[in-house]
Amino acid sequence: MASLKELRARIGSVKSTKKITSAMKMVAAAKLRRAQLHAEAARPYAAAMRRMLGELAGAMAGQDGAPQLLAGTGNDRVHLLVPITSDRGLAGGFNSNINRTTRLTIRRLQAEGKVVKLLPIGRKGYDYLVREYTDLIVDHVIGVGGKEIPFSAASDLGAKITALLEAGQFDVCTIIYNQFHNVMSQVPTPLQLIPLGLDEAAVKPDPNAAQYEFEPDEQVLLERLLPRNLQVQIYASLLESAAGEQGARMTAMDNATRNAGKAIDRLTQTYNRTRQANITNDLIEIISGAQAV
Amino acid sequence: MPIKVEIISPEKVLVSRDVDMVVMPGEEGDIAAMPEHAPMMLLLRGGTVTLYDGETPTDRYFVGGGFADMTQTRCTILADDAVPVTEISVDTATARLEELTEAWEAADKSDSARLEGLMSKIQSVRAEIDAGAGN
Numbered sequence: 001m002a003s004l005k006e007l008r009a010r011i012g013s014v015k016s017t018k019k020i021t022s023a024m025k026m027v028a029a030a031k032l033r034r035a036q037l038h039a040e041a042a043r044p045y046a047a048a049m050r051r052m053l054g055e056l057a058g059a060m061a062g063q064d065g066a067p068q069l070l071a072g073t074g075n076d077r078v079h080l081l082v083p084i085t086s087d088r089g090l091a092g093g094f095n096s097n098i099n100r101t102t103r104l105t106i107r108r109l110q111a112e113g114k115v116v117k118l119l120p121i122g123r124k125g126y127d128y129l130v131r132e133y134t135d136l137i138v139d140h141v142i143g144v145g146g147k148e149i150p151f152s153a154a155s156d157l158g159a160k161i162t163a164l165l166e167a168g169q170f171d172v173c174t175i176i177y178n179q180f181h182n183v184m185s186q187v188p189t190p191l192q193l194i195p196l197g198l199d200e201a202a203v204k205p206d207p208n209a210a211q212y213e214f215e216p217d218e219q220v221l222l223e224r225l226l227p228r229n230l231q232v233q234i235y236a237s238l239l240e241s242a243a244g245e246q247g248a249r250m251t252a253m254d255n256a257t258r259n260a261g262k263a264i265d266r267l268t269q270t271y272n273r274t275r276q277a278n279i280t281n282d283l284i285e286i287i288s289g290a291q292a293v
Numbered sequence: 294m295p296i297k298v299e300i301i302s303p304e305k306v307l308v309s310r311d312v313d314m315v316v317m318p319g320e321e322g323d324i325a326a327m328p329e330h331a332p333m334m335l336l337l338r339g340g341t342v343t344l345y346d347g348e349t350p351t352d353r354y355f356v357g358g359g360f361a362d363m364t365q366t367r368c369t370i371l372a373d374d375a376v377p378v379t380e381i382s383v384d385t386a387t388a389r390l391e392e393l394t395e396a397w398e399a400a401d402k403s404d405s406a407r408l409e410g411l412m413s414k415i416q417s418v419r420a421e422i423d424a425g426a427g428n
Contacts, residue, residue, distance in 0.1 A: 041305040048301055048369050052334060052362050151303045151374075215335040216321060224336060225360060228373075235303060 004278070007271040011264060018260035024090070025253035032183065032246035038149070039180065039239040046232050053196075053229055055212055056222050069162070069226040072195030073171045078115045080138070080161070080170035081105060082193075084177040084237055085125030086245040087142060092252030094178060094186060094245055095124040101188040102176055106133065117170055121157070121238075138169065149242055154235035161234075162227055165194060177237040178244035184251055186244035193233055196226070296328045297367040298344060300354055302375045307354065314345040315368050317361055318420070326361075326368040333363050339417025341378060341424045342370060353378040355424045357417045381425030390418045 002010075060066060083102040085095045102118075102125070109116050118137045120126040126140045139160065144153045161173055173194040178186040214221055295311035315326040318340025337359045344352040356372035363369075393415045400407055 038304075042303060044299070044306050045301045045303050045371060048299075048362065048371055052360060052371070055334065055362075154303075211332070213331060213333040215319060215324075215333065221334060221336055221360070228360075228371075232303060 011267045014263050021253045021256040028246045028250035035243035035246050039243050060218050070196050075171040078170040079109050080117045080173040082119045082175045083125045084241045085122035087123040091249040094248035097188045099128045149238050155231045157234050158231035177241045180240045180244040183247040294328045300370045302372050307375050312344045316343045326363045329365050335361050339420045355421050378424050383425040386421045
């Protein structure tokens with residue numbers, strides 16, 4: 001059995017761990033609120049963008065020469081996967097869920113005979129994927145998931161992806177990110193960026209609505225709108241992922257704090273029992289010593 | 294009858310209210326959105342968006358390019374970036390203009406896509422300085 005001194009030291013160390021985890025939980029909660037506000041503030045832009053794209057795609061329907069960003073390259077051979085993870089750990093299953101989903105997707109695509117390329121965002125995903133799939137990684141980005149995500153981070157990424165597309169490096173681009181459902185659950189979600197899958201309802205505008213005029217013309221507008229849309233989609237996923245990270249960390253740290261509390265209770269009980277047993281032993285020794293005299 | 298105007302940047306909604314007229318810098322010339330205007334989508338260049346209540350201009354915002362979507366009842370401006378004109382810092386804008394001019398000098402003159410991109414940025418920053426100079 002551990003000595004009293006050892007037990008005291010262990011209780012002390014679990015107590016300080018508990019302090020750290022509960023502080024991390026508080027910090028994550030505060031950051032989560034901010035991240036959620038950001039994610040919500042970015043939604044109107046994305047919604048308005050989708051509406052405009054729907055109108056434009058509707059007006060362009062049946063015409064040739066749709067840009068690659070909308071229609072793709074016409075092939076389905078090379079897939080570019082963009083998994084979004086955080087730079088820091090201690091967030092429960094947040095990063096490993098993304099990594100697992102990414103690995104399963106790679107396996108599935110490879111089994112179908114497709115070529116897979118990777119562009120991991122965030123240190124945790126890169127560190128994981130680089131071990132198994134070094135030769136698939138075309139590029140990686142680290143340091144985006146800081147506390148404030150500027151829009152320029154998303155536009156740089158968008159430019160990177162567009163450049164790869166124009167260089168004929170891939171046919172289909174899919175982002176894999178943690179969709180923020182609530183604090184408890186973040187769901188790894190694949191989102192296809194290129195070719196852009198507009199749902200039917202968005203493409204077919206209300207036939208009774210008045211016909212839009214376009215200035216300068218549909219083609220030019222679409223060419224300018226599509227790269228923007230790509231950036232906005234990336235930005236939205238980055239923000240969701242950032243909110244999810246804080247949510248996951250908060251939940252994980254809450255559990256850790258609770259477990260530390262339980263461990264302290266258990267250790268304290270053992271400590272007290274040991275102490276009592278020691279006292280009893282001492283008394284027995286004294287009394288039997290006195291009786292012998 | 295007023296028209297509902299929204300100025301939205303990727304980060305947030307700057308304005309969402311009813312006004313009588315909105316004048317915005319279209320790629321091919323300024324254009325005003327008023328109630329009952331035919332539905333229209335247009336590309337914006339860098340410049341000032343002015344909101345009118347009645348005949349008087351009430352608010353001015355600088356947008357660094359973007360898109361606008363108008364219908365009979367509303368006008369949505371998707372700005373690449375947007376600031377109220379009163380908050381423009383002429384000094385930082387001037388510094389940015391110098392940087393861009395240097396980039397222009399250094400740029401490969403045969404790379405027309407890059408030159409075009411730089412040119413529109415330079416024009417946008419010039420428009421920002423002009424707008425901010427009136428403060």
